[in-house]
Structure formats: structure tokens, C-alpha cells
Amino acid sequence: MNNYKYVSLEKENYITTVTINNPPANVLSINCIAELRSIFHELSNDDETRVIIITGEGRFFIAGADIKEFVSRLGDQEQGLALAEGGQALCDEIESMNKPVIAAINGPALGGGLELVMSCHLRIISERASVGLPELKLGLIPTFGGTQRLRKITNTSTAMELILSSRTLLANEAVELKIAQLAVKEDELLKTAKAIATSLVKGKSMTSVMRAVECIIQGNNESMEQGLERERKRFAELFLTADAKEGVHAFVEKRTPDFKHS
Template identity: 85%
Template sequence: MNYKYKKVEKENFITVVTLNNPPANTLSSSCIAELRILLQELGRDEETRAIILTGAGRFFIAGADIKEFVSKLGDQEQGLALAEGGQALCDEIEALKKPVIAAINGPALGGGLELAMSCHFRIVSEQATVGLPELKLGLIPTFGGTQRLRKITDTATALELILTGRTLLASEAVELGIAQLAVKEAELLKTVTAIAASFVEGKSMTSVMRAVECIVQGSNESMEQGLERERKRFAELFLTADAKEGIHAFVEKRKPDFKHI
């Protein structure tokens, strides 16, 4: 499929998706719809074991396409549809069973930061900034920002950042846990690619995908529910060829030859 807003590159089972919607990589409804289709395809793609999301140019994602809101003002159903589309995209990213890493190369504001927070891991360029400025427009974050920021930080910090709408430097984002690491701009993709490779190289995707599922879905469940999911996924792996190969390779002191089945 040819994508209007995305550049897709695959190498060594790692797929880099670069959002390209000049001048600021805003998330229009059509851009969101296209990204949802692409990510669903990558979720099924056997040649993709980890996904990197980044932006073209100097922006990661500047946010939702605010110009698109103008014609929808005064219509509550239109507002609901905008929120549902953005939340669906972020929910689907979070629910992917393959590791998804945001390579935040520039400003990640509003919906851009919300999308990044739905990724499983976030690496930020030292020159990048992040923030949720929606209240300055008379709105609130609605792609999941009020909930994910609260979970990533804490209630008081989420309130402070959203109510002030202030922009954070990369170092502050790392300090608050919004990003895991800040690196020099020139090293961003190299660093993120190395991290993505470390998540999947030498491992069976049958176990990688179950681990991601247990961790991510477990964060939204009770401890009892999370442990039940963990038990079931562990038991399922006892039926896989890769678990047999991995155990025998360990006993025989050799590297496993996983087939991802």
C-alpha cells in the first residue's frame, strides 16, 4: 500500500515508520486513519518484530490538526468522533504485542505527546520538547493524555503539567519518566534502533509478544487478573516449538535457533 503521510522502512526485522505531514506532522483525521491501517498491518507482518515511530523534519508530531476543528465546533458528535479516532489509534499502539518505540526527534505536543505515551518506550532527542497545551485552546487532552500521563507520572504531576500547559525540555521529560532516555539528535535513530534490536534479537517472537501483552495489559488489570494472564501465556508457550528449542539449547549449551512458532 502507498501511504500519503508515512515513510516505511524495514531492516533486520525492525520497521521504522516516519510520519511526514509537513510542516509540523499534525495528526489530521485522514492521517490518523492511515496510521491505524498501517499499524494493524505491521502487527500481522512476520517481517516486523519491533516498530519505531518518528517524525520527518524538525517535528515529531506537533499535535492534532487544529484547523480541522474549526468546521466541527458547535457539534458535540463531531467532537466525540475526533476524540474516539485519536483514542482508538493510541489504544491500538499500546495494545500491539510487538515492541513500539517512539523516537522523539522534535517537538511532541498535544496529540503528538499522547501518541508517544501510548508507545512502549520513548527516546527523546536532547533538542526535543514535549507538552500538553490543550487548555490554552479551551480544550483538554483527548487522545488518552489525561490518563496515560497520570499513570506514567502521578496525579499531581499530571494536573500540574496539563493545567499549566507548560513545555518540558528533554531532560525534564526523562526526569519525570515521560521519556526513558535523552540522546544527541544525531544519535537518536542509531540509539533507538539498537534498543529495538536488543528487545527482539536472539529471542522468539512467541515469547516476546506474550511478554509485551502481559506487561501492557496487566497495567490496566488487577494483580490477580495480571497473574492469571501470565500463567495462561506461560502455559501456552509449553506447546510451542520455540520453547522446546530454547530449553534444549540451554541444556546443550548452544544458541537457540528459533523459528518463531
């Protein structure tokens, strides 16, 4: 799991930190996107990973897609479609992970970087970081899901203004618009992210955590009726698990549950 070119991984207490390391600006090249997709697929099946934190090495979180790769592909619609599909697939896979994914935004997250951020389940931002979708300045539009996720996170009018103006938001503005949940001092970022990550799974069964994440994320794209049906089914499934039996009995017996995550 450590032989990656653009990313480094660190595991500690069931928290896996994924650090983008593609200097100087951590851009999402085609190969970097492919590597990230491979990593998230691997982590989804890794019993030693219960929460994922994604951050950037150095001054940037992710400055965006690798625009230099666009040059040779301009004039070819199929190449443009392939670029969009690759970025969307990565963001879709992150969003649909059944384990919590936290973005620790250490520096500028622009274009595809912000689109990746918005696909994460929770988002913490350094006070020195900034976010934005500047694609219209290139004669393009956000295409890793930015037009849709920003609209859902904020609202249609706010997404319209931010995308059409191409303006960059400071950390406090990002929190005000719910693009991030929390802004912290630069040297507190990873410590805070890890504390939150621990709180999400400590004392809980991963069999229930994973189903809760699934219901919340999948319900975002379903009707209320469909979301409630999924919730009922996952709740009923948990009635068959050893962890549910342990959790309920531990509560009744006033003791700490000993979950086996099964």
C-alpha cells in the first residue's frame, strides 16, 4: 500500500491519512486521479481502515486539475469527455465510500481540488486555506461534479454566483457557506481532523457506521420514500448482527460494549 507515486499513506488507530504529494501544487493529473481511485478502492475493503483523512503535502491541498494535460487534448471532444469522466468517477467513489472521509484542507483547494473536497463527507479547513472554482477563467466549467455538489451544499443562487464570478473564498467564508464545517489554525488542522475521525468510530460498531454512512449519502440522491426504505432495510439487517446483540445487551447491563465489527 506504500508504493504510490503521487500519494503517501499513514495508518494509526484505524485512521488512514491519505496525503496528496504531487509538487509543487498537488495538481490532479490523469495518473494522480487513477492512483487515488485505486487507493480508495483498496481502503474500502481494508479492515484496518475505519476512517479516512485526505490532505495535501506542502503549501497546497490541491490546486486543481493538471491544465497542462489539457493542451494536447483540446479540439478532441472525446478526450474532454474522458477527462471529465475520470475526475467525476474519483469524486463519486469518494462520496460513495461506506467509511467516513474527512477532507483536511491545508491550503488552496481550487477547481478539481474543491470538487474533490465537496465529495468528502466532512470538511475541515485551515485558516490560511482558500477554495474556489475558477474554471470559467479558462473558458471551461467545473467538471468533476462541481456544478452539482456546490449547488447541493449551498443553494442554486450561491453556486451560480461563485462559479460565474470565479472568486476565491477564504476559510471563514467557506464555513459560512457550509463548504467546510470548521476552520482551525494551521497547526491544529491534522490534530483536529484526527480527533474528529476518532469520535466518529470510537465505541461504535463498523457494521452500523458503514450502514449509516450509506443511508445518508445514497439518500442524498434518492426520494424521501426511497431513502426511508433503505434505512428500514439496513436497520433490519443489523438485527441479525452479533454487534447489535452486544450493543443492546451492553446498554441494558450498563457496561461498555465489546464490538467485533460483525
